[in-house]
Every structure is written in C-alpha cells, then in structure tokens.
Amino acid sequence: MQRLDIKSALTRREAAKKPPEDKSPCSACSVRHLTVCAALDESELAEVSAISKTIELAAGGPLFDEGEKASNLYNVTAGTIKIYKLLSDGRRQVTGFLFPGDFVGLANESLYAYSAEAVTVCTVCRFSRRELEPLLDRHPKMERRLLGMASHELAAAQEQMLLLGRKTAKEKIASFLLSLSQRAQDRGQSGNPVTLAMSRTDIGDFLGLTTETVSRTFTHLRSAGVIVLHPGGKVEIPGINRLREISEGL
Amino acid sequence: MQRLDIKSALTRREAAKKPPEDKSPCSACSVRHLTVCAALDESELAEVSAISKTIELAAGGPLFDEGEKASNLYNVTAGTIKIYKLLSDGRRQVTGFLFPGDFVGLANESLYAYSAEAVTVCTVCRFSRRELEPLLDRHPKMERRLLGMASHELAAAQEQMLLLGRKTAKEKIASFLLSLSQRAQDRGQSGNPVTLAMSRTDIGDFLGLTTETVSRTFTHLRSAGVIVLHPGGKVEIPGINRLREISEGL
DNA sequence: CGTGAAGTTGAGTATGCTCAACGGTGGTGG
DNA sequence: CCACCACCGTTGAGCATACTCAACTTCACG
Known part of the structure; x- marks a missing residue:
C-alpha cells in the first residue's frame, strides 16, 4: 500500500515537470476529496498546484519540530505521520496520527506547537503559509473547508481527552x-x-x-x-x- | 466581578430595546477584543448585533447537551462555562473551561460533540448557525479570526493531552x-x-x-x-x- | 547466520483510586 | 431564628491498575 502510494506520488512529480497544461497535477490527487482541496474547480486547483511542492519523507524523517517557525503547512497524501509533544525529561505524548488527506501545520502563533515526524515512508504537499494565506482570502470556500477540518480535529481531540483522562x-x-x-x-x-x-x-x-x-x-x-x-x-x-x-x- | 459583568449585560440589553442608532450594543462589549468580533468595524458590528441575542445562565444551567442539534454558537461575555463529555457509566471528562471572550459551539457535523454548562452565573451571546454562516461568507476577516481561534484551541487541546497522558x-x-x-x-x-x-x-x-x-x-x-x-x-x-x-x- | 531493535512476559512496586468518616457551609423549612 | 440537611472539601486506610525493571523471544536486516 505504501509502495503503491509512492508510485502515484512519483507520477505526480513527473507531471509537474511538464509544461503547463489544462490539467494541474493536483487533478490527479487520489485523496483530494478528503483534503482541504476538495470541491475546488480546475482553475483553483491550478492555483494550488502553483504554490505546492510534493515532498517525500523516509520513515522516521522529521517534518518539523515544536518551537520551529511555522512557515509551512502540509497535506498528507501517502503514508502515516505522527505529531507529538515532549516534556523536558523526555516523556512524550503523541497527540495524533495523520493519514492521507489530513492537514498539518496550522498554528495560530508563529511557532509550531508540536513536532511532526513520518512513521512510514510518506508523501506530503507543502504550502508556504505566506503564499497560502492570500489564496485563502480569494477562495472563502477553501477557508471554510479548513475551518471545517479544524473543527473536526477539535472534536477528535476532545474524544482523545476523554480517552486519556477516563x-x-x-x-x-x-x-x-x-x-x-x-x-x-x-x-x-x-x-x-x-x-x-x-x-x-x-x-x-x-x-x-x-x-x-x-x-x-x-x-x-x-x-x-x-x-x-x-x-x-x-x-x-x-x-x-x-x-x-x-x-x-x- | 460577576456582578459587574451582569450589570453591563443588562445595560447592553436595554440598549437593544432602543431604536437603531449609530452605535450597536456590541460596541460596548467589554470583551470584544478577545472574541471573534475583534477587529470588526461599526457597520459590521451592527450586522453581528442584529443576529445575536444576549442570554443569562444561572450557575449550573445547561447551555446545550452532547448529541443535540448544533443550531447555535455562543460567545461567553461573563462568567465561567465548562464543556464535557460523558461515558455511559457516568465517567466524565471536562474538556475545557471557557471564560469571557471564548467561543463555543463549533461543530463540523450537525450535532454538538460535547455538553456545555454554566459553572457560575454567566452571560453569553447567542448566534444562530444559519444566520452566522452567510455573515462569515461576507466577512472573510471574521472567518479568518474564527480559524485563528480554532487553531488556538487545538493547541490548547494538545497541551491538555500531554497533561492527561503524561x-x-x-x-x-x-x-x-x-x-x-x-x-x-x-x-x-x-x-x-x-x-x-x-x-x-x-x-x-x-x-x-x-x-x-x-x-x-x-x-x-x-x-x-x-x-x-x-x-x-x-x-x-x-x-x-x-x-x-x-x-x-x- | 549474526546482530540489534522491537515485542512479549514476569515479578514487584507505587501512584492514584475506592471506600469511609468527619468538619464546615449555605440553603430550607419548621 | 435556628435546627436540619445536603453538599463540598478534607483526611485516612487499604487496594488495584498500570508502571518499573528485567529477562527472554521474535523479527528485520545486513
């Protein structure tokens, strides 16, 4: 399954090398219906493609660390990512596992509040925060979708608190x-x-x-x-x- | 302090009875800078006023219950609210305490994922979801603010998971x-x-x-x-x- | 086939829970 | 007005769940 996803990611990268065409690489994204990119039309997808870059991570590879400047946002397209926080003595709390379609990197403050690391080989789409924000301004639909995903994560976080506490x-x-x-x-x-x-x-x-x-x-x-x-x-x-x-x- | 806030809430309600004027009742909101209403101008505030209603809750009074249809959103303006989830045998996890300026009622699905109840005497502003959504569409600034608040809560939830788990x-x-x-x-x-x-x-x-x-x-x-x-x-x-x-x- | 990491199992322990009793306080009704 | 009662908070004694430390097995990988 991981192998399969990597293959499709490579296909996507090859598409990106070709000269601009009517279909953006994001058109082929197999998890788009699950992501923040769901319900975007072709021209909007092209805008997103233009500011996104596909990245591959080896198993165990870090995506970012808590406290780092939160300059990028990521969409997981293949593999599993874990996000976690640490105490100074090394105790660790994994606050979530992310699967294809999940979004990661939202930070209200300018710094990441947690670390993110690949559990398996992963493919992610990277967006720079600076470039994504104006795009969100122009596409309220996308921002609404992002708010919906954040609400969903909030509900999941509360369920997890119930689990951890009780x-x-x-x-x-x-x-x-x-x-x-x-x-x-x-x-x-x-x-x-x-x-x-x-x-x-x-x-x-x-x-x-x-x-x-x-x-x-x-x-x-x-x-x-x-x-x-x-x-x-x-x-x-x-x-x-x-x-x-x-x-x-x- | 609670008494003080109740007084200002009453003042606000009296203002609402008066014929429309250049200043909306929300103009006087003492916690606006902390809320989703921060950074709205006078005309936008008037729109918000038009669809909001001030509600008072006795200590222990329920705001809504988990599983109920999520038709309203609330802004706390005075007092303390707790939100919690229950297991079938009565074990309870309080997932948050809300203070003036905090927002409550976001639900991605159509049902509330948790219950909310007043800890002390409280004043809240109620918005109907149906009326608020078109307003958010017209004011991306407000939606961005809401996303920011949701991100902030998400970070707090993760900190709480670290606490509960480790x-x-x-x-x-x-x-x-x-x-x-x-x-x-x-x-x-x-x-x-x-x-x-x-x-x-x-x-x-x-x-x-x-x-x-x-x-x-x-x-x-x-x-x-x-x-x-x-x-x-x-x-x-x-x-x-x-x-x-x-x-x-x- | 050897090595190291990951997983499993066991024995003993400690942190926080359960059950219980008691003091203080605020609300209620005689 | 005061007695009563229910609720909240505190403290104590004993216990159970999950942790710690340790040994051993399995598995992936060179």
Missing part, C-alpha cells in the same frame, strides 16, 4: 483499534483487518500507556478472542461489536 | 493553576491570586483525577509553601516560579 488500558486499546478501523474505511480501505503502521511505543505514547501495558493488553484481547494478531501489524477483529462494548466500558 | 497529579495541578493564572492575566485580571470558580469535582474531571487526589495535592502544595488557599476559591501563589518547575516535572 478510560482504562483495555478501553483505550479498544477505542484506538476502532478509530483506526474507521479512519481506514473513511479512506476506502479495509477497516478489518486494520494495519498498525506504528510501533508499540508510539501507540503507548498516544494512549498514555507504556509499551509493556500496550503489549499485555493486546495479548489479553487476543486471549479473549476479540482480535487476532497477524504479521506485518495487521489486526483482524472478529469481535468488532464486542470491541465496541469494551471501548465504552460495558 | 503528567503526575502534582504536575497536573501545577499546570492547571498556571494556565488559569495566565488566562486571567490575558483578560486583564489578576493572575495572582487566581480564583477557582469551579468545584474540586470539576477540576478532577478536567485533569483526569478524583476529587480526593485534587484535594490532597492542593494540601501538599500548601504544605510545601508553593500556594496559599484563601476562602472563596482564591489561590495565592507565592512560589510561582517553583510552580512552573513543578508543572514540568523538575
């Missing part, structure tokens, strides 16, 4: 699997089995648990027959309704 | 006090002593702790001479730098 380890893992499954389905991929692209450490840092507890809880759910762990981070969920109950503490 | 009880309480102090200062009020308008239960539900642990931790910080507890929920912070260290685990 759920048990078992409920956290169950909620996490269901959320990954849902997001895969939103992208037209399989929601079952679901693929975990990230490490146990990343999952722990996302759920407010240690890797040991994450591992033990997976084992526990496996013993209970709710999930089956396959190689390559694939998790089959035969008991998806049971998992839903567990995620809500029933 | 901080100890002591660090949580210290961070909480500092954040309240900062927000009071942003509103031109005293940052020290800071007033806790909410109950221990609300604080616990915000920080992912029980009331007992909140209480014990306050006692501990008091014994350590970092804070002094005064009647009326006032907390004096003689050791504010020590509190900063504690909040980061030093």
Whole structure:
C-alpha cells in the first residue's frame, strides 16, 4: 500500500515537470476529496498546484519540530505521520496520527506547537503559509473547508481527552483499534483487518500507556478472542461489536 | 466581578430595546477584543448585533447537551462555562473551561460533540448557525479570526493531552493553576491570586483525577509553601516560579 | 547466520483510586 | 431564628491498575 502510494506520488512529480497544461497535477490527487482541496474547480486547483511542492519523507524523517517557525503547512497524501509533544525529561505524548488527506501545520502563533515526524515512508504537499494565506482570502470556500477540518480535529481531540483522562488500558486499546478501523474505511480501505503502521511505543505514547501495558493488553484481547494478531501489524477483529462494548466500558 | 459583568449585560440589553442608532450594543462589549468580533468595524458590528441575542445562565444551567442539534454558537461575555463529555457509566471528562471572550459551539457535523454548562452565573451571546454562516461568507476577516481561534484551541487541546497522558497529579495541578493564572492575566485580571470558580469535582474531571487526589495535592502544595488557599476559591501563589518547575516535572 | 531493535512476559512496586468518616457551609423549612 | 440537611472539601486506610525493571523471544536486516 505504501509502495503503491509512492508510485502515484512519483507520477505526480513527473507531471509537474511538464509544461503547463489544462490539467494541474493536483487533478490527479487520489485523496483530494478528503483534503482541504476538495470541491475546488480546475482553475483553483491550478492555483494550488502553483504554490505546492510534493515532498517525500523516509520513515522516521522529521517534518518539523515544536518551537520551529511555522512557515509551512502540509497535506498528507501517502503514508502515516505522527505529531507529538515532549516534556523536558523526555516523556512524550503523541497527540495524533495523520493519514492521507489530513492537514498539518496550522498554528495560530508563529511557532509550531508540536513536532511532526513520518512513521512510514510518506508523501506530503507543502504550502508556504505566506503564499497560502492570500489564496485563502480569494477562495472563502477553501477557508471554510479548513475551518471545517479544524473543527473536526477539535472534536477528535476532545474524544482523545476523554480517552486519556477516563478510560482504562483495555478501553483505550479498544477505542484506538476502532478509530483506526474507521479512519481506514473513511479512506476506502479495509477497516478489518486494520494495519498498525506504528510501533508499540508510539501507540503507548498516544494512549498514555507504556509499551509493556500496550503489549499485555493486546495479548489479553487476543486471549479473549476479540482480535487476532497477524504479521506485518495487521489486526483482524472478529469481535468488532464486542470491541465496541469494551471501548465504552460495558 | 460577576456582578459587574451582569450589570453591563443588562445595560447592553436595554440598549437593544432602543431604536437603531449609530452605535450597536456590541460596541460596548467589554470583551470584544478577545472574541471573534475583534477587529470588526461599526457597520459590521451592527450586522453581528442584529443576529445575536444576549442570554443569562444561572450557575449550573445547561447551555446545550452532547448529541443535540448544533443550531447555535455562543460567545461567553461573563462568567465561567465548562464543556464535557460523558461515558455511559457516568465517567466524565471536562474538556475545557471557557471564560469571557471564548467561543463555543463549533461543530463540523450537525450535532454538538460535547455538553456545555454554566459553572457560575454567566452571560453569553447567542448566534444562530444559519444566520452566522452567510455573515462569515461576507466577512472573510471574521472567518479568518474564527480559524485563528480554532487553531488556538487545538493547541490548547494538545497541551491538555500531554497533561492527561503524561503528567503526575502534582504536575497536573501545577499546570492547571498556571494556565488559569495566565488566562486571567490575558483578560486583564489578576493572575495572582487566581480564583477557582469551579468545584474540586470539576477540576478532577478536567485533569483526569478524583476529587480526593485534587484535594490532597492542593494540601501538599500548601504544605510545601508553593500556594496559599484563601476562602472563596482564591489561590495565592507565592512560589510561582517553583510552580512552573513543578508543572514540568523538575 | 549474526546482530540489534522491537515485542512479549514476569515479578514487584507505587501512584492514584475506592471506600469511609468527619468538619464546615449555605440553603430550607419548621 | 435556628435546627436540619445536603453538599463540598478534607483526611485516612487499604487496594488495584498500570508502571518499573528485567529477562527472554521474535523479527528485520545486513
């Protein structure tokens, strides 16, 4: 799946080398319907293409760091990105995983409030903040869309606060699997089995648990027959309704 | 302070009864510079006035409930509001406290993703979503401001996730006090002593702790001479730098 | 096939929770 | 006006969930 996306990203880059034509490279974007670029017409897409640049990241590669000047915004087009914050002693909280179509880099202040790093090989579209803002002024439709995406993220953040503050380890893992499954389905991929692209450490840092507890809880759910762990981070969920109950503490 | 704000709200309502004049009631809004209405000119303010209604809430009064149709948006002008989510067994996570100037009710989907309830006596400005949206279309400046406020809330949500997932009880309480102090200062009020308008239960539900642990931790910080507890929920912070260290685990 | 990172499992522990009791306070009704 | 009651906050004792430290296994990669 990653390999496939990289291939399409390369195709997009080749298109960018060609002289201007009636179709912009963004026209071919396979995740456009999920992004801030949804519902733009051809001429608007061309404007966006003109100020965007496709970037590839190796697994583990940094996109930006907390405290850095927030001069760019990014659209994920392939792969998985994690965003996180650190405490001075190294404790880490992953505040989100980003998948194709997700937007990253919004910062009200001039500095990024968190770090972003590729979990897998990734492709992202980069926009300079300076160039994007006037474009947003001219296209309220796009700004409205951005506000909608920010509201959506805000709702997700609140759901995550509920998880972090009030759920048990078992409920956290169950909620996490269901959320990954849902997001895969939103992208037209399989929601079952679901693929975990990230490490146990990343999952722990996302759920407010240690890797040991994450591992033990997976084992526990496996013993209970709710999930089956396959190689390559694939998790089959035969008991998806049971998992839903567990995620809500029933 | 609450009493004062209520008085100004009444003044505002009286103004609304008068025939149209060159100054809209919003002109007198004491927290406008903090709100989405900042940087609007007189004619724009008049438009906003026309579709807003001032509402008063008793302490404990509900503003809206999770799952309700999100037909209104609100601007807090006086008092403290809490927003929260519930699990089916009654576990609660307070996801935020709102103070004058804060905006509440953004919902990407058509339903509210959380409940909102007055902590103290409150005054809020109500906008119908249906009426506000066309106004935003005509005033990109206002929409940009809204996006900025949403980004700011997103950053705060991430900071809160770090707190919930990775901080100890002591660090949580210290961070909480500092954040309240900062927000009071942003509103031109005293940052020290800071007033806790909410109950221990609300604080616990915000920080992912029980009331007992909140209480014990306050006692501990008091014994350590970092804070002094005064009647009326006032907390004096003689050791504010020590509190900063504690909040980061030093 | 060797090496190092990632994942799993186990034993013991600590932080924060549960359950319980008690003091203070504010609102209510006799 | 005062007694009563409910609620809030505080404190204590015991306990459980998830953490720490450690060993071992599995897996990916050279």
